Amino acid sequence: MKKEKKKSSVQPKQATKAPHEQPKPFTPGITKGMVRQRAFELFRDKLPDESLTLEDWVLAEKDLVETMQTNGLLQR
Numbered sequence: 001m002k003k004e005k006k007k008s009s010v011q012p013k014q015a016t017k018a019p020h021e022q023p024k025p026f027t028p029g030i031t032k033g034m035v036r037q038r039a040f041e042l043f044r045d046k047l048p049d050e051s052l053t054l055e056d057w058v059l060a061e062k063d064l065v066e067t068m069q070t071n072g073l074l075q076r
Contacts, residue, residue, distance in 0.1 A: 022036060022039075022052075023057055023058075030061060030064065038060045038061070038064040042056075
């Protein structure tokens with residue numbers, strides 16, 4: 001009687017986004033501190049377990065700029 005190999009029930013891990021250091025803001029008049037504060041507000045639930053990715057930092061800066069333009073605080 002042959003022994004059958006058991007198939008692994010473990011699913012392969014999905015690729016996770018690599019953490020990234022905060023990049024320099026690309027919008028004039030916006031500081032790293034401003035973007036960091038916005039990122040902490042947007043990703044509050046994500047931060048205890050994960051680091052922010054480059055995409056997260058860019059999204060936070062874009063959201064901050066959009067909010068400032070809407071409120072009339074940023075002139076381009």
